[in-house]
Amino acid sequence: MISNFIPGLIMIITSFLLPTIPQYFRHPAMLLSVGLSALSLFNGYGTFLEWDILGLNLILYQSDSLTLPFAIIFHIAAILVIIFSWHSKNLMEHMATLAYAGSAIGALHAGDFFSLFIWWEATALTSVFIVFAGNTNAAKDAAMRYLIIQVSSGVLLLIGACLMLYQTGNHNLVVLDLKTNFGIFIFIAFGIKAAFPLLNGWLQDSYPESSVTGTVALSAFTTKLAIYALARTFPGTDSLIWIGAIMTAFPVFFAVIENDLRRVLSFSLNNQLGFMVVGIGIGTELSLNGTVAHAFVHIIYKALLFMSMGAVLYRAGTTKASELGGLYKYMPFTTIFCIIGAMSISAFPLFSGFVAKSLIMSSLGGMGMVLIYFILFFASAGVLEHSGIKIPYFAFFAHERKNKVKEAPINMLIAMGIAAFLCIAIGVFPKYLYQILPYTVEYQPYTLDHVISQLQLLVFAIIAFLFLVKFKLYPSEIRSTVLNSDWFYRKMLPGIGKPLFKKIGLLTDSLYKNLGLSFKQVLSKSYKFSNLSYIKVTTPSFAGTILISILFIMLVIVLV
Amino acid sequence: MKKNDLKSMGKSFTKYILIIGALLILLDFTFHRHEYFSFAEIYGFPAFFGFVSFVFIVMLGKWLRKFLMRKEDYYDQ
Known part of the structure; x- marks a missing residue:
């Protein structure tokens, strides 16, 4: 049974169970889950788990000579991180770390691009x-x-x-x-x-x-x-x-x-x-x-x-x-x-x-x-x-x-x-x-x-x-920020975007106001529209976002 | 502990490194060092390349500060 259990999955399951485990046993439990996941290293090469869904054949667990060295080192790294963080009591970080390591190990064993994508996003x-x-x-x-x-x-x-x-x-x-x-x-x-x-x-x-x-x-x-x-x-x-x-x-x-x-x-x-x-x-x-x-x-x-x-x-x-x-x-x-x-x-x-x-x-x-x-x-x-x-x-x-x-x-x-x-x-x-x-x-x-x-x-x-x-030629250390490629989206894009959107905003605002006046005359009888609230662009609420997502997923499923 | 601990450590470290460096150059004369590219087989080539690269990296980095260095709170402004 264990031979077709996706490596790393046990670590993710354990990470969800961590809050129910007493503080002192959390790290041993994390180590144990990595150990159980590492048993998969002895499975040898081959395809162990496939799943047919929506007409797609997903290869969830395969291993070969390229996955093995990565799987070994990912397990070692997970163990090192757990020992290194033994003193820490930050539950969220422990959960995230264990699930992250588990997802990365799971990703190694994906045999198709769709399963890889799921793990890719999971990491x-x-x-x-x-x-x-x-x-x-x-x-x-x-x-x-x-x-x-x-x-x-x-x-x-x-x-x-x-x-x-x-x-x-x-x-x-x-x-x-x-x-x-x-x-x-x-x-x-x-x-x-x-x-x-x-x-x-x-x-x-x-x-x-x-x-x-x-x-x-x-x-x-x-x-x-x-x-x-x-x-x-x-x-x-x-x-x-x-x-x-x-x-x-x-x-x-x-x-x-x-x-x-x-x-x-x-x-x-x-x-x-x-x-x-x-x-x-x-x-x-x-x-x-x-x-x-x-x-x-x-x-x-x-x-x-x-x-x-x-x-x-x-x-x-x-x-x-x-x-x-x-x-x-x-x-x-x-x-x-x-x-x-x-x-x-x-x-x-x-x-x-x-x-x-x-x-x-x-x-x-x-x-x-x-x-x-x-x-x-x-x-x-x-x-x-x-x-x-x-x-x-x-x-x-x-x-x-x-x-x-x-x-x-x-x-x-x-x-x-x-x-x-x-x-x-x-x-x-x-x-x-x-x-x-x-x-x-x-x-x-x-x-x-x-x-x-x-x-x-x-x-x-x-x-x-x-x-x-x-000869005092080595540059001394100075408290500073060194620009890197993240500058493009942290400084340049906002630098262009903010004034641009402000201009567009002002423009549409005045446009809507003018339009609004004429609309107002038409719609003045309806109190709902009388305060111009209908021209404000609002962002969907949290629940609204979830609803939209669900509708979107249903649409995708229907189309597939 | 004495105040000049680091200085004396630095001095002895420099001494040993220079001795090792000299030995490595001398060793180069005792055998023919095979490399993938013939010009790299010149006596002391890797040593020269290492020294020059290091100085170049540090100096160019130092010069790049003019363009790349901002105040610590640059992104917070």
Whole structure:
């Protein structure tokens, strides 16, 4: 019976039951549900659950060599997040986190675009509550923007899926290209969640506004689900190579000048996605393995870095670089874990980033793509700059700290410890990671050439940092906002829209008034119309909205 | 704890990094480093590339502040 139970669904059910569970048993119950869901990892490959509805065959549960590594890491990430948030009593956030992780795991196992769409929106609707749980005004505003963008991605996916069904009669998850209109819709839908250039604003906008624990959960699932979806439907799409290369290079400059360290990590997350997107674009077995391996290790070290900054936020009350520094004395374990995460993301040999990024670099080198290769090599120096140096340096060192803070709570240290252990274990024994990759490829990351080349790059980039600090050329941290692509809908559109709508409003207002006068003479006998209320445009009430939605759904069903 | 803890840590860190850097360059002379592209096989190429990239990233980022940096409450206005 358990073998055809959709993975992740048990987590969603548990999340709804959480309010009925006493406080002390909530976290164990959450862990248990992840454990039960993880049993599905042993089911092997195949299609386990289908559902015929409205003349459509929905594949609700399938698994193969591409879903397995993602499913494993999503379960690990869920466990890390639950341990990291053990101290927290925020019920809404726990429910949202568990349901979000469950939806992301469910999405991996969808076999057609319609079931994927349902999970796609489920991840959006659950994760928005995590942003919301940041519980500041900024977080609430960011949550609304986040919701609009995420739901738009889902709507585009649905349009794409409908067009595809209409034009080809097929709605299964198959390899698509950009020559079809539905291919483009689906590509953009995935591109929004994968934070393509100019579609990335939501990521840096919302993640840093979430709570201490919320950002860790957010960093793991949405974007990697998009990477999985791209790897499944658009492998070998050439334009992804350039999109990915731009994604690796551009966020680097933003990260240099950003003051909020959790926002720096969000830019860094964007840059890491770039490496994975390049791997999908190349589309060879080696490069796709590289993408999956990179997503796998990235979730761990990015969660580790977000956890260390979460711990800093929890204890010091801020993650603004301009206000931090000198925490190494008070938070020694967090410092060490953060440095392990920083060395992993920077791809130092013996750390997990090295064994994963090598696959993508080797496939680029093997194809002779010299320009892209060096853009990624350049971006590697950038990763070292913002995640390898800036994060640990400004949080824990930089200058002495005056007021004391406590070390992170034990549950946070355990979660960070597990993640740090995995970073090193994968770096030292990469063969266990390589075994679960989609394709069987013999690959040896630890060759003398490769190790020396990477170490030279990293060590001399560090020397460059020391040189810049020594000669006071390194930019000091300033409390500021750095403009990003969310500027277009946060400043530019309202800037044009507000005065425009005001003008239109005034125009129609005077038009209606003039009309109203003549109407009034006609309708003056009816008291209902005598106060001009009929010309006011009103928005439907909450109940009205629900009614309209129900009517709309009925209409759709009738038409289908 | 002494007040100049961080300074002494920074100094010893700089010392070790410079030693490791020098060793890595010396090591480059002892064997032929195979790369995908022949020009990357020049002695110390990755080191040079790393140093220059890093300085370029920081300097360009610093310059971009002119265009991209706003007050902290920019979006609240």
